[in-house]
Amino acid sequence: MNERQAKVIEAAKKSFSMFGYKATTVDQIAKIAGVGKGTIYTYFSNKEELLQAIVRTLVSEMRETADNAVEPDKSFSENLHKGIYGILIYRKEHALLLKLADEVREIGTQAAKDALQQFENEVVNYIKKRLDVAIEKGKYTDCHTELVAFVMYKTYISLVVDWEKNHEPLSNEEVLLFVKQYFLNRLEY
Amino acid sequence: MNERQAKVIEAAKKSFSMFGYKATTVDQIAKIAGVGKGTIYTYFSNKEELLQAIVRTLVSEMRETADNAVEPDKSFSENLHKGIYGILIYRKEHALLLKLADEVREIGTQAAKDALQQFENEVVNYIKKRLDVAIEKGKYTDCHTELVAFVMYKTYISLVVDWEKNHEPLSNEEVLLFVKQYFLNRLEY
Amino acid sequence: MNERQAKVIEAAKKSFSMFGYKATTVDQIAKIAGVGKGTIYTYFSNKEELLQAIVRTLVSEMRETADNAVEPDKSFSENLHKGIYGILIYRKEHALLLKLADEVREIGTQAAKDALQQFENEVVNYIKKRLDVAIEKGKYTDCHTELVAFVMYKTYISLVVDWEKNHEPLSNEEVLLFVKQYFLNRLEY
Amino acid sequence: MNERQAKVIEAAKKSFSMFGYKATTVDQIAKIAGVGKGTIYTYFSNKEELLQAIVRTLVSEMRETADNAVEPDKSFSENLHKGIYGILIYRKEHALLLKLADEVREIGTQAAKDALQQFENEVVNYIKKRLDVAIEKGKYTDCHTELVAFVMYKTYISLVVDWEKNHEPLSNEEVLLFVKQYFLNRLEY
DNA sequence: AATGAATGAGCTTTCATTCAT
DNA sequence: AATGAATGAAAGCTCATTCAT
The missing domain is CATH 1.10.357.10 (Tetracycline Repressor, domain 2)
Structure with a gap:
């Protein structure tokens, strides 16, 4: 688990907490994590x-x-x-x-x-x-x-x-x- | 509250119960209620x-x-x-x-x-x-x-x-x- | 087969002819057919x-x-x-x-x-x-x-x-x- | 034309043959050629x-x-x-x-x-x-x-x-x- | 020189809402 | 008043290309 992956997970946790799973967009997670949208798909296939x-x-x-x-x-x-x-x-x-x-x-x-x-x-x-x-x-x-x-x-x-x-x-x-x-x-x- | 309105509300209740608010589509509600999709918007503005x-x-x-x-x-x-x-x-x-x-x-x-x-x-x-x-x-x-x-x-x-x-x-x-x-x-x- | 559906098919034919299947975007078809992108999905599920x-x-x-x-x-x-x-x-x-x-x-x-x-x-x-x-x-x-x-x-x-x-x-x-x-x-x- | 370049070309030929140009991803070529994706861009600008x-x-x-x-x-x-x-x-x-x-x-x-x-x-x-x-x-x-x-x-x-x-x-x-x-x-x- | 993680433009698809009939 | 075809904004996802190592 590298640093970037950790940032993504942290951001997703935060956003899922605040908005729920369905209402959280991948774009949001990326923005919160401070990474590109594609990066998320590097670590998680969906x-x-x-x-x-x-x-x-x-x-x-x-x-x-x-x-x-x-x-x-x-x-x-x-x-x-x-x-x-x-x-x-x-x-x-x-x-x-x-x-x-x-x-x-x-x-x-x-x-x-x-x-x-x-x-x-x-x-x-x-x-x-x-x-x-x-x-x-x-x-x-x-x-x-x-x-x-x-x-x-x-x-x-x-x-x-x-x-x-x-x-x-x-x-x-x-x-x-x-x-x-x-x-x-x-x-x- | 007329009969049509009641049917819509009943259908929405059922669908919200089963799938949640976001995951329920207006189409679904209309189908369950047995009315046209547009009808829902006659009674509820959104x-x-x-x-x-x-x-x-x-x-x-x-x-x-x-x-x-x-x-x-x-x-x-x-x-x-x-x-x-x-x-x-x-x-x-x-x-x-x-x-x-x-x-x-x-x-x-x-x-x-x-x-x-x-x-x-x-x-x-x-x-x-x-x-x-x-x-x-x-x-x-x-x-x-x-x-x-x-x-x-x-x-x-x-x-x-x-x-x-x-x-x-x-x-x-x-x-x-x-x-x-x-x-x-x-x-x- | 109504008129709109026919227009979509005609547009798709034209675009597939010109650019092939993969290189044709649904947006293109919609634009050529003069309909909204969503309309295409009304008639064809994908x-x-x-x-x-x-x-x-x-x-x-x-x-x-x-x-x-x-x-x-x-x-x-x-x-x-x-x-x-x-x-x-x-x-x-x-x-x-x-x-x-x-x-x-x-x-x-x-x-x-x-x-x-x-x-x-x-x-x-x-x-x-x-x-x-x-x-x-x-x-x-x-x-x-x-x-x-x-x-x-x-x-x-x-x-x-x-x-x-x-x-x-x-x-x-x-x-x-x-x-x-x-x-x-x-x-x- | 060095050995690496040749392997890339060979891999691309194979993949283009099987899937066509558009449907072949650069990743695929790299994998078949057994080189890194970046290597391809060392020899071919795109x-x-x-x-x-x-x-x-x-x-x-x-x-x-x-x-x-x-x-x-x-x-x-x-x-x-x-x-x-x-x-x-x-x-x-x-x-x-x-x-x-x-x-x-x-x-x-x-x-x-x-x-x-x-x-x-x-x-x-x-x-x-x-x-x-x-x-x-x-x-x-x-x-x-x-x-x-x-x-x-x-x-x-x-x-x-x-x-x-x-x-x-x-x-x-x-x-x-x-x-x-x-x-x-x-x-x- | 070689790499592959990082990226975002661009794709297909969904769905709340509108509106002509 | 009732309808559902039409719509486009917005979503998830792909992939050619870049660049730090």
Whole structure:
């Protein structure tokens, strides 16, 4: 990945974030990246492959961060906190993924859809597994763990992404506090 | 609003739901509605005005339902339940509004944005006010009511809209049970 | 086939004749036809389908003419003359078909190739069959009739199409005289 | 002409033969030649000059061969045979020239057209002159020698180039036999 | 001298909008 | 009032040519 390619990806991320996939023109990306339009096609054979490259990059970055955050020696709740904190670094990127996820569901190729779906599945599964373990150890009330994990994930998104579209952004601490109060309150530390 | 106009709006709703605003062509709408393309322009001066009309329609329908649901004599929680139930009727419409909200945020005119934002504001406010009253009456733990209302609303969306994209849909009862367990458990009935 | 469609086809014929398929832009065709660029796509879903439409038109026109030219009662040589005369009317169209044939062989779809090949096959076969009959009746020296028919056809093309690229065009009579002298001289009338 | 230059020319010949001038990309040529794209521009200032170089090369090669074939002591028909045989060696190159001739006629510059036209003129003239001499010596029936020479040349092309596009190729002997039967039969040896 | 990444003019195609019928 | 053929601006993409290395 050379410097020019990176500039293109950065520009595409920005433009996809601001205008969505369909409403972003290749010309726009080129202008933002400060390169010629043709240069984009040197690295990506078409607009959609550029999208896929971005999704792949984001997904692997986030997965790595989440993986690193987990320390097997620590307790469930500590790891959950750290995992969520780890993900918090990627607020912006996360917002982008979400926007693309919905748009791509209708117009994108299977490859792009799969990559996006895979990411969501992994995050939800990550939470679900930890809930399952906690329940087994008697540390969490039995429940439909997949559903709860799913809503926890969505709530997290609401707090860090949706809320700030029309309000002052929440601090990371406020986000954690909220999740703790409503979803982890039955969890014995 | 004559019959032809209604058919156009219905067709546009369906197509916007399936493909989004930008990816829906006026031709498609005309074909689904079973009218000529020109006819659409007899009633709506352009594609965006058609969008606005849809949003206005949806918002007022939903508002009316929610208003009717509230009976001043009944208790807070009963009204909240009924209000949420009322909204549940509009699952599909709600999904549409959400999709459009995000897309319009970037490519739409102010008028369209306002119409969409207004709806979310009203729903959240509806919940917030009831939470405020409950807290005042000592029936709910004090909290950042706007934020809680916002998350309740978003959770509701997650449960009825997002979940079923990849799972079996939840029944209305399951949805209500979930909201009660996690958000209304501190509420004394 | 309405008037506008006819104008587009006429313009495309002219432009394909002058510049070939690949070097003809849709803009050019539109300008020559005096219609908007979009209009072309109203009638032909893409540039290649326009090409196919032209080929189909030409082929059927020429076939019809050749068919009408043949009168079963008349002698072989008379019919051959009349058939060739009939085809002579389409000098220009023939030139176009030849140009397209060669270009399409490499870049076109199978449909276009087939249509063009079919035409050549029919013409050559038409001649071959008449040669076969003449030989059977002892009126023509035995020979590799398919090859002779093929060369007769090509010679005809050379005379009416290629020659005039750099010389004064030959009259129809001169063309007939030439063919008679070199290919039909062994034919007893 | 160094080795690199020769490889480029060889590659361009091959690609022009297969896809034509316009449909051949400089990238393709470079890849086939096994050199960098930029290298081509070291030797040829643009794509068309590369075309001209090829035509020049072919023309001079063929001319040399034809010249060598003629032996002033031998009879007309012997020389004609030898000349045609000499040209037969260049079947492939000839086919290329023909394809290019037609394409260049419309999109090429004057220089390219001239180079190509020059070749055809020379070949036809070569035949014409020999016919003129034969007629003068009373060895060939008087006729429009330029036209006959032109058609002989075209017939030769039909036999060695066009025929094999859809049939088994003819042997050199078959080609010669055909030409003799139809064009040289009045020639007294 | 050799390279291939970078470029933008120019191509085909789409689609919101207009307007004659 | 209803229509859909006509339109051109704007999109994604290609490729001959340039130029820094």
